Amino acid sequence: MAPTNQALEDALTDLKNASVTPAKQRKTRVAEPVAIICEIAFDHGLSGDSLDIIVDIITQPNELDQNTVASIVNSLYPSTKVSEDVVLKIVGCLGQGQSKPPSSTQAGLLRWLIMVHGVLESHRMLSNLYGVLFNMLDMISLRLELARNIGNEPALVGLIRMYKDYYPDVIIGSAGSGRASFFSHPSPEWCKRLLVIQEESAQARSESRQHQSAFKVVRNGAKRSKVSAVPEVHTSRANESSVTLEEVENVNDFIEKLDRLELPNQLVSVLGDPLLQKFLSLRSSDTRRIESWLSAFFDDELQLAKRGQHPSSRLSNFLRTYIASWDGAWNQEVILELVACLPIRPWDEYYDAFFRPVEEAILDNSDSSRIALLGFYTSLFRHWTVQLLAVSTQQHTSESPSVTMQRLTAHVDLLSLTTIVASSSSIPSVSAVLAFYECVADAIMQVSNPKLLRISVPGDAIVYLLSFNGDAMSLSRLCAILAKYKRAFEASMATAAPGEGYPRDYVNHFNGFLMDICNCLWRNRAFNKEDTNALGCLLPDSVLPALRKAATARGYSLPTLFSLSYSEALCALSIACFRELEDRAAEGNTAIRVRHAGPVTQRSLTLLGNDGGLKISWGDYRLEVLKWLEEKGLVGVGELMYNTLKQLMLAKGSGAGAAAATA
Known part of the structure; x- marks a missing residue:
């Protein structure tokens, strides 16, 4: 028991x-x-x-x-x-x-x-x-006579009116007058729960019967057949010498009649019938018919989804059945697009039914599988964002859409971290991670109502791993994402009603990301923890002495190693920018007797100007680098600097607020 x-x-x-x-x-x-x-x-x-x-x-x-x-x-x-x-x-x-x-x-x-x-x-x-x-x-x-004493009690008045409707000759006086309502349902919520229990119990009994009799065709009844896109097994082409699957009663029957069994009308019934699955496993050549039917079916449904039509309950039920046995490879792109078109529902309602089976089918410890899964969740988040913009909160289910989106983001946080670590920060993997957070950043800029979508900051490890992965484009995209997050926080804090804003500690922690990146790239103060909100890239204090010693031993200063001039991601671009500045100066008949060997520092610029080289201030050099990066399509670094550093805000004339860290 x-x-x-x-x-x-x-x-x-x-x-x-x-x-x-x-x-x-x-x-x-x-x-x-x-x-x-x-x-x-x-x-x-x-x-x-x-x-x-x-x-x-x-x-x-x-x-x-x-x-x-x-x-x-x-x-x-x-x-x-x-x-x-x-x-x-x-x-x-x-x-x-x-x-x-x-x-x-x-x-x-x-x-x-x-x-x-x-x-x-x-x-x-x-x-x-x-x-x-x-x-x-x-x-x-x-007793009906009490109506005169108790007045218009709804249930009693409703009963009297009913008698009056069926027996007009009955004299009831004024008891049936008034606007008292007729009988109402005692508890619709109770009956909804009863319906769920009854359906789950019926399904369990059906599965038990199927398990006990796996060598009989499944019959789910008329009601369940109407909500399923998978047809039941029916055979209409049998002749005197053949036998239909519907006639098989047990395993002995199946073995004896195996060579005379006739295929059913629609082979796609195999998705819901264990007996047909057993039969087709012995006749694999017939599976091509099933693949052709599924390809056509999925393509048709995807076209409807692209025109804005949500998957019907029949399609959702079909996908739920199909994904459970899907190999993760066949028609992957179409199937993932269809699942990504599901209407927004509570996370728990979908995860076990759709998302977990998708993950189990796709993930195989390869970069490509993780990239495909990240692309799927990015499409899902984008699709749900469109729904949030179009539908009011009152039309959503018990779990608020904001909670659902937060749970989706938290789930992808873990997947993203795994992807970055497992792939050794390969460019395609990092790009897939950044694509998701770009989607989130765009969403929080569009959906300003925190009841619909609250700002979920990326995990600490994700931000810092992407900051130091050594790729210029990835760094630029990360900076652009954080700049959008900053503007979204500012807009929310400016308009939020009391009790709807974000905790100060939560905002300050995000500001720590901004300060750390600015300290590394712009201020030559990498891993500093003394500035307001600075987190020192969450590097333990015990590690810093060893890093400083290693940098000094090679002739470098640790605080400047991640600046525009020295950063692994930007050093080549920074010196290329400076070379272009020198070339333009030479073309303008400015005498350039000495060229900078690089990397550029504040001290080296002073010495260069004194020796007959290009004369430019440290501040102007950095602004020129930001401008040069923007011209090359790497706009994110400049966006973050201009939106975060106070002196650059003034220089740009932005007048932006200071909800995030400034320097």
Whole structure:
């Protein structure tokens, strides 16, 4: 017996014992078994036997308090059809008398009968008991004459109006007048949960039957067939000498008739039928028909998705089924594009059904697989952003879209870090990571409402690994991303209502990224932690002495090794810029007797000017480098400097705010 079933059985035994034992004489608290029963009932529903036991307990005289009984009644979620016996027991406990439950319990059970009406095993019993229920109207709590005394009570007025509709001759006076509403559903939310439990239970029973009879064609019933894009197995081309799969009853039958079995009308049924899967595994040449059908189907659906049409429930169910057995390679681009078009839903609703199977199918420890997966999540984030811009929050599900997007970003953070480390920062892998964060940066610039999309800062390790990976284009793209994040923070902080802004520590930590990069590239103060918000690139203090010693031993100064002139990513570009400045000066008839050997420093520029070389200040040289990088398409470094450093803001005339770190 499964642990859940055993726990429920023990709890029911304890509840039964407590129901016949006065509260003062009990050795254990009744709340414990009740909590177990309610939890299991909400998660999995109650079987017919368990429901029968509980109804027996609460419809008979017992020692349970009303709060306990009410909790139990509110948790009576049946996992299967409700039997006629249960209906009879509940109706039989109604009325007045010492052997009857309290009126509150009777009201709760009547309310429960209304809510489970759709899952009754048969409605015949209720029809047969109509006379019994009608005769209970003479109870003082339900007597129609009370309408004159209690006024327009909605349920009572609704009942009187109903009688008036069916029997116009009945004189009811003013009792049926007014605007009191007719009967309303007791609890739509309760019934939604009941429907989920019933469907999960039915699916589990169906899978169990399929497992027990794997050599029979699957039949899911008309209701499930309507929501599935995968057709069931049907064969219409059989002749006298052949046998259809529908005729196979067991494994012996399958073996005996194997050489005479006829293929079904639509081979794509193989996706949902284990018997057909077994048959086709012995006839692999027929799988080409399936591949052709799937290719055409996916292409058609993708074209619809590109025109803005979300995947239908049939397609979603089909993708869920197909991805579970997908090899991750066949039609990869089309399938990933289709999954990326799914409408935004809570992360947990999608991850196990779609994203985890996609990851398991694609990832194989290769750079290409990680790049493909990052591209998929980038497309998904972009698609969801479009939905956020088009749909109001009231039309979303229980989990806010902002939480869903944050969970997606956090998941890709981990994938990105793994990709960067595992690929040794290869250019294609880094580019795929940056493409995702460029997508996020664009989104937070467009969606200014933090209720829809809150700013999720990239992980520390990702920022610093990309900062020092030695590629100029990657560094430029990272700087452009951080510049957009900075502007998004400024815009949000300027317009956010009280309580909707971002924690100061969160913003300051982001500002630390900006300060560290500026200290490295612009201020010749790499790994400094004394400046406001500076994090020193999160390098441990114990490591710095060894780095300084190693740099000094080679004739360098550690704080300047990552500047515009010395940075592995920018040093060649910086000296190329300076060479161009020297060439332009020479072409303009300026005497250039000495050329700079490089790298350029503040001191070397002073010496160069005194020796007859190009005369330019340290500040102007750095501005020329930023300008030169922009002309070559590397605009990100300049964007970050101009948006972060106060003196450059003034020089550029931007007038930008100082929500992020400035120098």
